[in-house]
Amino acid sequence: MFGFKKKSSQPKAGASKSIGRRIKDLFGRTGANEEFFEELEDLLVEADFGAAAAVELVDELRSRKISDREDAISSLKEILGESLVPAQLDPSHGGLHLYLVLGVNGVGKTTTIAKLAHRWKKQIPGGVVLAAGDTFRAAAIEQLSIHGERVGARVVKQEHGSDPAAVIYDAITSAKSQGEGLILADTAGRMHNRGNLIRELEKIHRIASERLGSDGVYKKILVIDATTGQNGMRQAEIFHEAVGVDALVMTKYDSSAKGGLVAAISRKLGLPFAFLGRGEGMDDLIPFDAETYLNELLASE
Numbered sequence: 001m002f003g004f005k006k007k008s009s010q011p012k013a014g015a016s017k018s019i020g021r022r023i024k025d026l027f028g029r030t031g032a033n034e035e036f037f038e039e040l041e042d043l044l045v046e047a048d049f050g051a052a053a054a055v056e057l058v059d060e061l062r063s064r065k066i067s068d069r070e071d072a073i074s075s076l077k078e079i080l081g082e083s084l085v086p087a088q089l090d091p092s093h094g095g096l097h098l099y100l101v102l103g104v105n106g107v108g109k110t111t112t113i114a115k116l117a118h119r120w121k122k123q124i125p126g127g128v129v130l131a132a133g134d135t136f137r138a139a140a141i142e143q144l145s146i147h148g149e150r151v152g153a154r155v156v157k158q159e160h161g162s163d164p165a166a167v168i169y170d171a172i173t174s175a176k177s178q179g180e181g182l183i184l185a186d187t188a189g190r191m192h193n194r195g196n197l198i199r200e201l202e203k204i205h206r207i208a209s210e211r212l213g214s215d216g217v218y219k220k221i222l223v224i225d226a227t228t229g230q231n232g233m234r235q236a237e238i239f240h241e242a243v244g245v246d247a248l249v250m251t252k253y254d255s256s257a258k259g260g261l262v263a264a265i266s267r268k269l270g271l272p273f274a275f276l277g278r279g280e281g282m283d284d285l286i287p288f289d290a291e292t293y294l295n296e297l298l299a300s301e
């Protein structure tokens with residue numbers, strides 16, 4: 001859609017050391033002076049916080065009068081922790097849930113749907129159904145069907161090229177009649193421009209809300225790929241502004257060396273992360289926990 005390019009995956013010197021270790025080393029070298037704050041800004045940018053968040057964080061840290069290295073890390077954890085709100089996505093109670101999974105091409109939407117179905121299928125009354133709402137890409141329906149078979153979830157699909165809103169309508173109707181508790185709906189990654197995205201999702205939204213009824217729960221989950229760096233921030237901003245995102249999943253989060261994007265998105269948009277994807281296996285979807293995330297991101301040993 002928006003011409004996002006993949007960032008070069010060239011590793012930076014020292015990038016294998018955790019950001020926490022590097023902050024501690026830096027403080028040991030400089031103490032709490034201007035050099036520390038300037039270099040800290042660069043370290044935060046390298047860890048994918050983005051320039052704007054890095055400047056803001058350093059300004060907040062400056063005003064705190066840091067006494068030592070431990071204090072630098074714990075203050076940073078405290079500041080970041082303030083904006084890491086927990087996501088409320090547990091679908092095991094109440095009426096029919098529809099979770100629409102959004103994101104640009106190749107971020108991991110379909111794989112995440114399979115992982116979520118695998119995770120929740122036993123605890124959802126009536127089971128989980130998958131809706132093949134990516135009707136654009138030729139192989140997408142087949143891909144979701146294979147996942148459905150593997151995880152033991154029914155798949156609602158129509159022909160390639162059909163209207164995604166109609167697929168979701170069908171999924172809601174059949175889930176109601178079969179007593180299934182959760183629909184995980186795939187969507188096309190191809191969204192060339194904002195107008196297109198808004199129109200397609202508005203139609204799904206209108207049809208889904210009407211068909212679900214007042215006891216239904218409808219949420220939009222945005223998938224972001226950790227390896228796309230600051231493009232992930234732009235995607236979150238655009239989707240949230242266009243359709244209102246309820247929760248995020250960060251996929252391909254295989255190392256915390258560049259994990260700052262999670263905190264930067266939460267801070268900027270006030271949106272909760274629900275899961276981190278840490279591999280291609282069905283169990284490689286880890287519920288997001290703010291404390292664990294911060295401890296890992298800023299680990300200094």
Ligand SMILES: Nc1nc2c(ncn2[C@@H]2O[C@H](COP(=O)(O)OP(=O)(O)OP(=O)(O)O)[C@@H](O)[C@H]2O)c(=O)[nH]1
Pocket residue numbers: 103104105106107108109110111112134137140188189190250251252253254276277278279280284
């Ligand atoms: N390492 C790793 N790979 C992942 C993760 N999530 C997805 N992938 C891989 O990323 C690739 C793309 O995943 P898909 O689920 O097809 O992505 P998509 O967003 O549905 O893609 P489109 O339908 O083409 O828009 C696949 O090779 C997945 O196995 C993750 O958390 N970690």
Ligand SMILES: [Mg+2]
Pocket residue numbers: 109110111134140186
């Ligand atoms: Mg897909």
